[in-house]
Amino acid sequence: MKNINKVLDILEETYPDAKCELEYTTPFELLVATILSAQCTDVRVNKVTGEMFKKYNTPEDFTKLSIKEIEEEIKTCGLFRSKAEKIKQTSEKLCDVYNGEVPNTLEELTKLPGVGRKTANVVLSNAFGQDAMAVDTHVFRVSNRIGIVNTSTPEKTEFPLMEAIPKKRWSHSHHLLIFHGRRICKARKPECEICPITKYCKYYKDNFK
Ligand code: SF4
Known part of the structure; x- marks a missing residue:
């Protein structure tokens, strides 16, 4: 997607407080x-x-x-x-x-019982400050609607998103896409009428133009 940085810039302006919403100290x-x-x-x-x-x-x-x-x-x-x-x-x-x-590599983290790539990437990016792309249901849905990726499951979305988004922006993009998914680009009905990125959005183009 050629406007990816523009989209992320707008989301950053829209959600200046985007961050991990889980509370933790370690x-x-x-x-x-x-x-x-x-x-x-x-x-x-x-x-x-x-x-x-x-x-x-x-x-x-x-x-x-x-x-x-x-x-x-x-x-x-x-x-x-x-x-x-x-x-x-x-x-x-x-x-x-x-x-x-807690180990600080994807390989070791995913060896822990019940820790998949999403959980491991959340820990790596938030607790260890590494560049990582955790894909949950919001990240999957929103990134597909916008047209950043074209994937069929959250599991298949991590690598295409890493390709599409500059590495330095991976971790924060995760929060931006989650914030957008919770507040505007909601699962059942996206609120396109108040969305700041309609101009760049594939779903919007396909449905309202
Ligand atoms: S225009 Fe609609 S579908 Fe596209 S990102 Fe915004 S809310 Fe989601």
Whole structure:
């Protein structure tokens, strides 16, 4: 897409506060929060972790809890049973293999139970300041609507987006596309009438011109 920098510039002006909306103070807290965020709002995750991290916020803390106890902490999040298991197993592996530290490479992160490329990229870009492109459902939908990529699933979107967007802008683009997807380019009905990038948008051209 030849106007990609222009589109990102406009989104930056529109969302000057775009950033990770999960609250965390360490890479491990972000890892847990990102695991919890699957099919759950960031607001809900922040509520749960706000209480939980006061009591437990290291891999070692979670290895000492039973899965039932972790479930109890996170039960207001969707899919809490499988998430409790993932948090427990990931904590055990971090303690056994990584000395209780979260590794800072995609390869090592994706070896952790329940950590896919999206979660790993969120941790790499936000907690470790690396250039990474995490693709969630918003990033997938919005980037396809605009015409930055033409892909069929979130999983198939990471590499085309990395091709289309300058590397230095990968991490922030993730936040910009999520902010745009939550506020204007919504899943069920995009609010094109108030969108600042109609001029560059493929969906808009295809549907309203
Ligand atoms: S013009 Fe419509 S479809 Fe395109 S980015 Fe804006 S809200 Fe989304």
